[in-house]
Amino acid sequence: MRRSLPLWNEAIQGRPDWDAIFDGYAATTDYPGCCFWRELLGHYPQAKVILTVRDAEGWFESVMRRFLLLRDENRFWVLPGKP
Structure with a gap:
């Protein structure tokens, strides 16, 4: 994620480097690729x-x-639920 997050941020700003983003990957699902x-x-x-x-x-x-979703003050946790 340390490598991909800045690359996706660049894509959001209109400066995508798709080859760098997908280096080592063959597919994308859901967010942010769906955007x-x-x-x-x-x-x-x-x-x-x-x-x-x-x-x-x-x-x-x-x-x-x-x-x-659980909320405690300003923190949120997402826990697996029932399918």
């Missing part, structure tokens, strides 16, 4: 892309069923 699917497909035109879209309420309910 750049058009750009990634442009850079890697032979890539296979599976993009799914869900309504926000259904997604939130699913996340809340999967994870239990």
Whole structure:
């Protein structure tokens, strides 16, 4: 993560180095790659892309069923929940 976080921050600022970001990787799932699917497909035109879209309420309910969020003062923990 120490290497990839600055690279993803550069991508967010509009200066992506996709080859550096994906050096040593063959795929991406979920965030943050899903935010750049058009750009990634442009850079890697032979890539296979599976993009799914869900309504926000259904997604939130699913996340809340999967994870239990605990709050203590200004700290948050995400603990595995029941599938």
